[in-house]
Amino acid sequence: MERLWGFYTDKTWVEPFLVFAIAFFALGTIMMFMALVFIRYRRIRRQELVKEYQATVEEILMGVMFTDSIFATIVNDEKMAKLFKSPLFRQTLMDGTLNLHRNYEGQYAENLEKFYAESHLIRDSFKKIKSLNWAKKCLGIEELAEMQVTQAFDTLVELSKSSVRPLKIAAIRGCIKLNGTQGLVHLVKHKDPIDTWTQLSIIHALKKGDIETTKGIEKLLTSSNKSVVSLGLKVIQALKLSDNFPAVIQLHSKTQSDLIKSEASRVMAKLENFN
Amino acid sequence: MxxxxxxxxxxxxxxxxxxxxxxxxxxxxxxxxxxxxxxxxxxxxxxxxxxxxVNYEVLLSSEFSPKLSLIAPAYNEGLTIEENVKSLLSLNYNNYEVIVVNDGSKDNSMEILIKTYDLEVVEMNLDIKLITKRIRNIYRSKNQAYKKLLVVDKDNGGKADALNVGLNIAQNPYAVCIDVDCILDKDSLLKLAKPFMENxxxxxxxxxxxxxxxxxxxxxxxxxxxxxxxxxxxxxxxxxxxxxxxxxxxxxxxxxxxxxxxxxxxxxxxxxxxxxxxxxxxxxxxxxxxxxxxxxxxxxxxxxxxxxxxxxxxxxxxxxxxxxxxxxxxxxxxxxxxxxxxxxxxxxxxxxxxxxxxxxxxxxxxxxxxxxxxxxxxxxxxxxxxxxxxxxxxxxxxxxxxxxxxxxxxxxxxxxxxxxxxxxxxxxxxxxxxxxxxxxxxxxxxxxxxxxxxxxxxxxxxxxxxxxxxxxxxxxxxxxxx
Structure with missing residues (x-):
């Protein structure tokens, strides 16, 4: 302690310390400034490239949809083959394909799905859901679900058990997109609580998706997980599923939970109003 | 020495x-x-x-989104109050009410509000939980377009007192307290409400x-x-x-x-x-x-x-x-x-x-x-x-x-x-x-x-x-x- 105090009162360290700290902070400032300039430049460059790629992508996709262009003939062009190797181009192509798929049905949508498979964009999506990064997984799920890749369903069921909220939501939404309400039934055995935000996201996915049948929703009311039961009740109310009225009455009479009982009462009242 | x-x-x-x-x-x-x-x-x-x-549309279209009460205290805001209230009424959210608390303004804030929003005095059974200065009147609009709006005219007691009046009157479980002269992002309520559901x-x-x-x-x-x-x-x-x-x-x-x-x-x-x-x-x-x-x-x-x-x-x-x-x-x-x-x-x-x-x-x-x-x-x-x-x-x-x-x-x-x-x-x-x-x-x-x-x-x-x-x-x- 005495030596430390002696060193301190000696004062020889003060000047080097200050000079070092000033140099360190100044260097930090310069580096951050350069990073700022670089980020700005990169953003502008990227925007220009995306704009350029979008024009090419539009041309390709219009050909695929309306003139039955085949991928093999597209990549025969050397320039195109080179472009297809660029990750940014592939992502722009992916975004374009998904956007069009959202807006078209029937033969046009099928053409896009075929192109998605042939151009190996599907491989990019599968690579994403295998990634360790949950955000990439989410992107992959959205892509596969939009393009109706049903063989991904089991993987999505597994991913819906994740404790990472956005991944769980993306996976359940994907399940719904691929399998309608049947994509929800596996939640009956779900162990963790499903928070309100996730529940509302699921209901939104059900409302937005073209769900042909709502059969099986009542199974959610039999879960031992209260949050899943609550989800089931909310779905019945939001989609006005009057057919499930008896299941709600049964739940109301059997449940021990006050919260579920009051939710069930509310749903029963709403269903009666609909009728 | x-x-x-x-x-x-x-x-x-x-x-x-x-x-x-x-x-x-x-x-x-x-x-x-x-x-x-x-x-x-x-x-x-x-x-x-x-x-x-995150897709905030989830909240926008849902009957289950948290119900909010916006409390906006106003004191001598006559110059901007009309536009500010209008912007509060047009936020992207379903389940919310706007409570403007006029904190005994000395200017013409109340006259402007009454005229612009076609307000009339209403009776309300209040469950007073926080002691505040005297409430003079509570107003609602006769125009259905402004049904979300509630205006409270009270004696001057400062911003905190006005906010307490808002808390007493608010019908919804969540209170959003704001400065009436602030410019809010259109989606601000959607973003603010989401964490309440991630419990x-x-x-x-x-x-x-x-x-x-x-x-x-x-x-x-x-x-x-x-x-x-x-x-x-x-x-x-x-x-x-x-x-x-x-x-x-x-x-x-x-x-x-x-x-x-x-x-x-x-x-x-x-x-x-x-x-x-x-x-x-x-x-x-x-x-x-x-x-x-x-x-x-x-x-x-x-x-x-x-x-x-x-x-x-x-x-x-x-x-x-x-x-x-x-x-x-x-x-x-x-x-x-x-x-x-x-x-x-x-x-x-x-x-x-x-x-x-x-x-x-x-x-x-x-x-x-x-x-x-x-x-x-x-x-x-x-x-x-x-x-x-x-x-x-x-x-x-x-x-x-x-x-x-x-x-x-x-x-x-x-x-x-x-x-x-x-x-x-x-x-x-x-x-x-x-x-x-x-x-x-x-x-x-x-x-x-x-x-x-x-x-x-x-x-x-x-x-x-x-x-x-x-x-x-x-x-x-x-x-x-x-």
Whole structure:
């Protein structure tokens, strides 16, 4: 302690310390400034490239949809083959394909799905859901679900058990997109609580998706997980599923939970109003 | 002779100890800024990644979205109240009501509201839980288009009293307290409401959003349509200051779950807990910070699991003081608010019963927010004494000044970098250069002004000043034709 105090009162360290700290902070400032300039430049460059790629992508996709262009003939062009190797181009192509798929049905949508498979964009999506990064997984799920890749369903069921909220939501939404309400039934055995935000996201996915049948929703009311039961009740109310009225009455009479009982009462009242 | 030598060595020892303490203080404060900055950037990055998968339409179209009551106290806002209320009524959200509380304005605010919104007096059975000044009348619109609007006319009692009236009247479980003259992002309520639904076993008792400076920005129909950096140096530096405070400070406290302040300009509260904790304190001028501290204290003392959430998106835009006089009034009031809150809750200081809040947040505010200006002022005085007695080592002194200056510039540039990497709200090169210039000027112009204002705050507190002081505003730049 005495030596430390002696060193301190000696004062020889003060000047080097200050000079070092000033140099360190100044260097930090310069580096951050350069990073700022670089980020700005990169953003502008990227925007220009995306704009350029979008024009090419539009041309390709219009050909695929309306003139039955085949991928093999597209990549025969050397320039195109080179472009297809660029990750940014592939992502722009992916975004374009998904956007069009959202807006078209029937033969046009099928053409896009075929192109998605042939151009190996599907491989990019599968690579994403295998990634360790949950955000990439989410992107992959959205892509596969939009393009109706049903063989991904089991993987999505597994991913819906994740404790990472956005991944769980993306996976359940994907399940719904691929399998309608049947994509929800596996939640009956779900162990963790499903928070309100996730529940509302699921209901939104059900409302937005073209769900042909709502059969099986009542199974959610039999879960031992209260949050899943609550989800089931909310779905019945939001989609006005009057057919499930008896299941709600049964739940109301059997449940021990006050919260579920009051939710069930509310749903029963709403269903009666609909009728 | 011996006594004189003894005294001299004792004095020298005292100076040495003082210098050690000051050095430790400076290194700790700089270190804490860097640690908080690092945590904030990390939290910001996580938030943005998570948020990129969020679809807010979920809330917009849902009957299950949390029901909100917007409480907007208004005092002498006649010039802008019509447009401001209109913008509050057109926010993107389903389940909400707007409660405008006219706090005994002396201007024609009430007449404008009655005429514009076709208001009529209504009878309401009130369950008064918080004691407030007398309510004169409650109004609702006869026009169905404004059915969300409720106007309360009351005797003047200050902002906190007006907010308490709003809490008493609010019909919904969540209260969003705002400054009526702020410009809100259209999706601000959607973003503010979401954390209340993400309850991982903890009750979310409050959420807050980032406030940004709107001086010289272009506003149309109560909406921000063009972001600009002000030409005037004082508001321009405040743009930078707010960026640092919100992007590099509060996000870190959110990550640590030790946030003490949700800006009075825009924050949402669990109404039940806010009322149980006693509502806004009308005796302090820092009612926003005081309420958050009291709500947290209430939860901790009752052993209730809870959290306070914070959204880094720029949701609320406000006008910053344009001149030194108004700036001084604002900052001295902020200092008085800090002193009052820390004094009211002094029991929490270094008290392990209050966990991180008592052991880190409150001591941090005490040492680095409350005491910092005082320590700086004492340092200036001692430097002057050294100068008078010819004891000043000029070389070291200049190195020390440079040390502090370069650190301040570096931290501001870090703030700019965070903004660039996240929200990128200032894309124009001209604005970017203006902010960079502000970072270089701030330590020699703005910082001393801030310290002076804080010292005025100490003085006013000692003199027992309790009022807010008039805050004259210039008004926002309007888009022609709006």
């Amino acid at each position: 011996l006594e004189a030598i003894n005294f001299g060595s004792q004095l020298s020892m005292a100076v040495e100890i003082y210098l050690v303490l000051i050095l430790l203080y400076a290194v700790t404060i700089m270190g804490s800024y860097l640690v908080l900055g690092y945590l904030s950037v990390k939290e910001l990055k996580d938030y943005l990644t998570r948020n990129s998968f 991982d076993g903890k009750r979310v008792i409050a959420t807050g959003g980032v406030v940004r400076i709107a001086n010289q920005c272009v506003i149309k129909d109560g909406r921000l349509i063009e972001v600009n950096v002000p030409d005037r140096m004082l508001p321009r530096i405040q743009v930078l200051e707010y960026l640092r405070a919100f992007l590099l400070g509060r996000m870190a406290w959110e990550r640590l779950d030790g946030l003490l302040l949700i800006s009075g300009a825009f924050g949402a509260f669990d109404k039940e807990i806010a009322i149980q904790a006693g509502g806004y304190d009308t005796k302090t001028v820092g009612e926003d910070m005081e309420l958050v501290v009291r709500m947290r204290r209430y939860m901790l003392e009752n052993k209730l699991p809870y959290t306070v959430s914070y959204i880094p998106d720029p949701l609320c835009w406000t006008e910053a003081p344009e001149n030194a006089t108004i700036f001084k009034k604002q900052r001295s009031r902020w200092m008085r608010g800090t002193i009052e809150t820390l004094f009211i809750h002094k029991k929490m200081f270094m008290n392990p019963k209050y966990k991180l809040l008592g052991m880190v947040s409150v001591p941090y505010w005490t040492f680095f927010e409350f005491l910092a200006p005082l320590i700086e002022f004492v340092g200036i005085l001692i430097t002057l004494v050294f100068l008078a007695f010819g004891l000043l080592n000029w070389k070291l002194f200049l190195l020390l000044i440079l040390f502090v200056y370069v650190f301040a510039v570096m931290f501001s540039v870090l703030g700019l970098l965070s903004e660039e990497l996240t929200y990128h709200k200032y894309p124009k090169i001209k604005d970017f250069l203006k902010l960079l210039g502000a970072a270089l000027i701030e330590p020699i112009y703005f910082h001393p002004l801030g310290v002076y204002s804080a010292l005025v705050g100490y003085w006013e507190k000692l003199m027992g000043k309790k009022t807010w002081g008039e805050m004259t505003r210039q008004g926002f730049q309007k888009k022609p034709g709006s």
